[in-house]
Amino acid sequence: MPMGTSSSVESLYAEVQQFYAHHMHLLDAGDGEGWALTFTEDGSFAPPSLPEPVVGRAALAAGVAEAAASLAKAGEVHRHLLSMVAVRPGEDGELAVRSYAQIIATPRGGSPRLHLMCVCDDVLVRVDGELKVRARRVTRDDRQP
Amino acid sequence: MPMGTSSSVESLYAEVQQFYAHHMHLLDAGDGEGWALTFTEDGSFAPPSLPEPVVGRAALAAGVAEAAASLAKAGEVHRHLLSMVAVRPGEDGELAVRSYAQIIATPRGGSPRLHLMCVCDDVLVRVDGELKVRARRVTRDDRQP
Amino acid sequence: MPMGTSSSVESLYAEVQQFYAHHMHLLDAGDGEGWALTFTEDGSFAPPSLPEPVVGRAALAAGVAEAAASLAKAGEVHRHLLSMVAVRPGEDGELAVRSYAQIIATPRGGSPRLHLMCVCDDVLVRVDGELKVRARRVTRDDRQP
Numbered sequence: 001m002p003m004g005t006s007s008s009v010e011s012l013y014a015e016v017q018q019f020y021a022h023h024m025h026l027l028d029a030g031d032g033e034g035w036a037l038t039f040t041e042d043g044s045f046a047p048p049s050l051p052e053p054v055v056g057r058a059a060l061a062a063g064v065a066e067a068a069a070s071l072a073k074a075g076e077v078h079r080h081l082l083s084m085v086a087v088r089p090g091e092d093g094e095l096a097v098r099s100y101a102q103i104i105a106t107p108r109g110g111s112p113r114l115h116l117m118c119v120c121d122d123v124l125v126r127v128d129g130e131l132k133v134r135a136r137r138v139t140r141d142d143r144q145p
Numbered sequence: 146m147p148m149g150t151s152s153s154v155e156s157l158y159a160e161v162q163q164f165y166a167h168h169m170h171l172l173d174a175g176d177g178e179g180w181a182l183t184f185t186e187d188g189s190f191a192p193p194s195l196p197e198p199v200v201g202r203a204a205l206a207a208g209v210a211e212a213a214a215s216l217a218k219a220g221e222v223h224r225h226l227l228s229m230v231a232v233r234p235g236e237d238g239e240l241a242v243r244s245y246a247q248i249i250a251t252p253r254g255g256s257p258r259l260h261l262m263c264v265c266d267d268v269l270v271r272v273d274g275e276l277k278v279r280a281r282r283v284t285r286d287d288r289q290p
Numbered sequence: 291m292p293m294g295t296s297s298s299v300e301s302l303y304a305e306v307q308q309f310y311a312h313h314m315h316l317l318d319a320g321d322g323e324g325w326a327l328t329f330t331e332d333g334s335f336a337p338p339s340l341p342e343p344v345v346g347r348a349a350l351a352a353g354v355a356e357a358a359a360s361l362a363k364a365g366e367v368h369r370h371l372l373s374m375v376a377v378r379p380g381e382d383g384e385l386a387v388r389s390y391a392q393i394i395a396t397p398r399g400g401s402p403r404l405h406l407m408c409v410c411d412d413v414l415v416r417v418d419g420e421l422k423v424r425a426r427r428v429t430r431d432d433r434q435p
Contacts, residue, residue, distance in 0.1 A: 011156045011158075011159065013301075013304035013305075013307065014159055014304055015158075017158065017162075017230070018230075018231060018232065020229065021229040021230055021231035021243075021244070022231050024229050025229065077286040077287075077289050079229075079245055079262060079286065080229075081229055081245055081247070082228075083228060083371045083372075084310065084314050084315065084369075084370075084371060084372065085307070085308075085311055086308060086312050086315060087308065098311075100371055104247070104259065104262050104286075106286035106287050106289075108288075108289060109287055109288075111259075112260075112286060112287065113401075114259060114394065114402045114403065114404060115402075116402065117367075117369060117394050117402035141367040141369065141394075141402060142396050142397070142399055142401070142402065143398075143399075144398060156303075159301045159302075159303035159304055160303075162375070163375075163377065166374040166376035166389070167376050170374065222407075222431040222434050224390055224407060224431065226373045226390055227374065228373060249404065249407050249431075251407045251431035251432050251434075252432070253432060253434060254432055255432055256403075256404075256432070257404045257405075257406065257431060257432065258404065
């Protein structure tokens, strides 16, 4: 599912939304390698559950593989749904993007539940014409100060 | 609520999102005839609950009418929310679109619940300038293999 | 987070989505003053919980401050997620926008829940190049007739 570059008939906002759709489909399919490629080589992800950010594609891919194995064992499917995406262009073409993230969990044969409600703050950059996540910070609503 | 055609100031991605918004508003309002017109004449819909796809506008409209009557009897409102929409243009202007679908059910006087979490794979085509669903396949997360 | 005006590379649909993202981030952060500025000066909001619409920025801002104080006391975070946004341009550049609104509530240390499922009907207008809400009417699915 190639993302391509922003063309004259596609808006930047649409490109960002399409990027996230592709990005989350890869994550939820457990494709750690593919998902890691949507980060920069030194991309970082600071999830709420870890004391230190995960840095670099190898570590990012390993985290997905681990999560996918754990979900398969538990017989659950997780979906990551971003919404209310606000794109703020910065210097040098960087994009600061804030969105809401619903994580939906569905057990095999059971009812889906809203597992977590989060806020996602990304820095997106363009590498060879394609958007990549350089830095992500996620906060959970249940752990608000 | 006319959708119009893609103009030079609207991106294809936005047009697809607007198409789905209109499409789901018709479905959730129980307007089977209007909803069926957003499919091609030979449009097909393979829902997870039926052994065979529903084919053609008359059958599609009848399915909505039946569901609407059943919901009215049960005193429930259903909403279909698509998100994480990924559009992949194919040959001849066809679009392969994958999205996540939350189905929200709210009983009269009660609390809303996430009824089903699904993945929706559509083939959209353009007929007389307007997008139409030619084929839809929906899978439920609770029935993942 | 400035919204800017619709440029030649941004579609109107994307602009509306970005407007709502910014608008809801302000609301959910409890920034009543900032949120009120995304309405016209005489903007009105007819929520399902009140017999009369709230009119004007001072009243709109006060409503948010009151709600934020109440949520802080209860130890809950609320998020407003709009989806299935259908934009219908009218005369004089007015936009009639219908969307679905999920309100997600998360208690500190607890699980998120889908608090309310609503339909949001807005009239958006452009003031000095920026989109503003002139009128909003929200209906709750649990109070459908």
